[in-house]
Amino acid sequence: MSSVMEKKFIDVLNCDDNVVTISSLNGKGYTFEPGSVEEPCVIPIPPEEIMYMNSTCSAFKNGVLRFRPEEQNEIFKAIGVKGDDVLFVEDIDDAILNPTVENLQRMIDIKDGAQFERIRGRFYRMTNAGEDLSTKVKRLIDERYKELRAGKRNSELSVVPAAKxxxxxxxxxxxxxxxxxxxxxxxxxxxxxxxxxxxxxxxxVAQDTPVEKTTKRSRKKADGEKAEAVPAE
Known part of the structure; x- marks a missing residue:
């Protein structure tokens, strides 16, 4: 089975919503129009041009440009790019919309100003579009941006996990x-x-007292005695 790098042309994709211009061996360069994950801008480029482009800029390392999913791992390995470190636009959106400890830490760990500018730009673009985003994410992005502007490659920020x-x-x-x-x-x-x-x-319920009972009996006895004393005619 032949290697992808042996192909005459390799499709290079731009899924970001920005124009990307990159230099080339032939001196003409390439200009990628804005694209999206669903509809990327695609330009077929020779493998040797891709090697040169990777040596002169960070477009592949930062995830600005990419390759077909079925070819990407092999190409990354050939040009020396660590796939796990690459942040594509959908990864940035996920980190912003789902601010887990892992996602926030990944943003803090970014040392390249241009790469972090992509995250910052994406955040404010989503904010202007009406997305209800976490204030924690905004604070972290603003603070890390200030650090990078001040030349601090290693951040002093930290992410504290929320109580489980x-x-x-x-x-x-x-x-x-x-x-x-x-x-x-x-x-x-x-x-x-x-x-x-x-x-x-x-x-x-009212009950007769002993005194009342005695009195009643005495009266009855007296009445009986009176009746007996009456002489018969």
């Missing part, structure tokens, strides 16, 4: 226990209200 939330199953158990406790409180309140209503509706 409880796992989903633990959250569910806590929520279930909370609901169960609320239900028990409702039942207790209902039982208490019912008991108070029963107590309020009960009427006390």
């Amino acid at each position: 939330s409880a796992p989903a199953d633990v959250q569910a158990e806590l929520e279930a226990a909370k609901n169960q406790l609320a239900e028990m409180q409702k039942q207790m309140q209902a039982a208490l209200a019912q008991m108070q209503a029963m107590m309020a509706g009960a009427q006390p």
Whole structure:
């Protein structure tokens, strides 16, 4: 199987929304019109020109220009570019929209001013387009930009991981226990209200005292004695 670098021409793609101009061996250079990931600007270029371009600029190292996905790893290896270090436009968008610790740290670690300018430009372009972006990302980009402008290649910034939330199953158990406790409180309140209503509706029953009972019996006895004393006609 032949190597990609043995081809007469290799497609070079521009997926950024900026014009990219780059010098070449023939002295004419190449100008890439703005493109996108879905519709890139493509120019077929000889392998030896690609080698020269990579030696004179950082367009491939920074991810400004790229190759066909099925050919990219082989070409990167041939021209000495570490694929894991390359930031394409979609990687920049992901870092801005999903500010994980890893994404933020990757931005802080950038030492090339031109590369960081791509990130900064992309952030403010998205902001002007109405994207609701994190203030944390804005602060980090502005501070790192100031560092690079001041010549600080190694950043003094740091990313502090946010406190981890409880796992989903633990959250569910806590929520279930909370609901169960609320239900028990409702039942207790209902039982208490019912008991108070029963107590309020009960009427006390009057009972004769021993003195009253004795008095009544005495009266009955006296009445009987009076009846016996009446002579018969």
